[in-house]
Amino acid sequence: MKRLFCLLFSGWLMFAAQAGHAHALDPGYLDLRQLASNTWQVLWRKPDVNGRPMGIDAILPAHCAQNRGPEPRSDGTAWIATWVLECEDDIAGHTITIEGLEQQRNDVLLRIQPISSEPSTLRFTPETPALIIPEQPTTWSVLSSYFRLGFEHILEGWDHLLFVFALFVLVRDPWRLVGAVTAFTVAHSITLALATLGVLNVPGPPVEAVIALSIVFLALEILNRKDGELRLSEQYPWIVCFCFGLLHGLGFAGALADIGVPAEDIFAALLAFNIGVEAGQLLFIAVLSALILVWRLTLPAISQRAGVVAVPVTGYAIGCVSMYWLVERVSGF
Template sequence: MRHLLCLPLALWLLLAAQTSHAHALDPGYLDLRQLATNTWQVLWRKPDVNGQPMDIDAVLPSQCSEPRGPEPRSDGSAWIATWVVDCTGGLASQIITIEGLERQRNDVLLRVQPLSSSPATFRFTPDAPSLTIPERPTTWSVLGSYFQLGFEHILEGWDHLLFVFALFVLVRDPWRLVGAVTAFTVAHSITLALATLGVLHVPGPPVEAVIALSIVFLALEILNHKDGTLRLSEKYPWIVCFCFGLLHGLGFAGALAEIGVPSDDLFAALLAFNLGVEAGQLLFIGALSAVILAWRFVLPTVSKAIAPAVIPVTGYAIGCVSMYWLVERVSGF
């Protein structure tokens, strides 16, 4: 019965995917590194929006010699500005604001690296574009920030989400589905860690293309499904998911590289980001299950009427969008 709601869910997901980028996560990044008692080096990274810097600006406390930086320059993927400021009395208990962030959908990460204590990471959001630098920041701020980034990335990364949705449609047995999702998480955690540590380096465009290809594969498996017969991908989905999870992990690594990972809290950031991704996946699967359960009780007659056409139409819809992504990404090499 679970597959009866796949068609309307597929249409919603695919329409949303067409109006969004495959990876919507591209936060700003503000790094404050202390050079002397009152001297700080500032690095300000603005996201790129259609070839122009996003209309936001970092505003340091008023006692700093240059609260605003120079005009940023493009590095090909973002807009960077660096400058040095003197802040009388330091930055502790002072307010930093990301001007214009309330009009955007992006977040901004703040990395503060004092000389006398461990670095700390904080997060600006459109609802909270200002924050006060605490006297004694802790690693918990890194865990909270990167967990939420991982959570948001999986829910805004439409190609990853479409892969999970296709897996949900293909694997009918709940325990096999749990095993497949677990294998996917383990695999992407491995490659995410290796890529972030510099052990693996794979160019982004081929990775993105193969991620689209993995969704095409699942769409074909959906279309080739036969009642009463389990294909290899349905009988042992964790094998397929582990292999493709290694590739998706490289995709996550690309997004994490754009954000930046604090070297002193590297493992905390990686752990929190992975846990956030896993939480997002589980929330998505849980939401699908809850909606389908409600559909089963509310519209049983409609469910029976559309049941024969649901799986083929869903498979073709997923396949068309993933093929579009594949061609688009290969042509962009």
């Protein structure tokens, strides 16, 4: 049964409450827009860490004047610096380094927009803090970068992950669970695309609050379920997940808005991001299922005894964490 694992997972949820007030997806962003032959407009965005800029810095090619930017200024969510970069030669084939990134957990996206060729997107990680600017950029770099963004966002975004976990606890039938997850992905893909294209423009704080409320709803469904009776979310989980997925898509859009989406490759970026989110959700569910199966096979007797209290304790834990987020987000309006 899922019950014992649910009980063990509940303790971890209380730790998630403090980490879940904001999405973990907050990479740095470096944008190079070519103005003339050897002149570039630079936008350097550092993530905010407790009211101060993250301890990283962009080191541009050495043959460029002012290859480090000025002191950044806060825009309320990140630290921004802009300047004009004059280079002696083309920057293609030269190295850009994100100093200090190897000591962080975040990544940095680099967007290069030349005048005479297609834009490209590269990704710095703690393992690869230095990259060579490619001579001929391709769309593949956009697909790979935004796939990883979507994959990491769902696995590091505490509220989205908790929604999937609550759904996993509530829906016992595997096929209903798969259908619900698929409906969730389809729905958030729709609103994510509409918001990114500018068709929808919903303020972020109310969206975040309603996302927390959607988890509260699932927690109540878990606590109120009875053997032999199917709740609304158990009978029609795909409908419930589709409706809430529309809201979660707006939350994903807020994350993408923080780092930007390449205008020329917007559909490739959206497709890759959504596929990454779906892959992360399926991996999370697969890991939970595998852990439960191993536990049932190794300790079947303990699993049966613990099942009596595991589900209600898990329901209360999910409810407490999501209510904490809801109050925190509403008070922040």
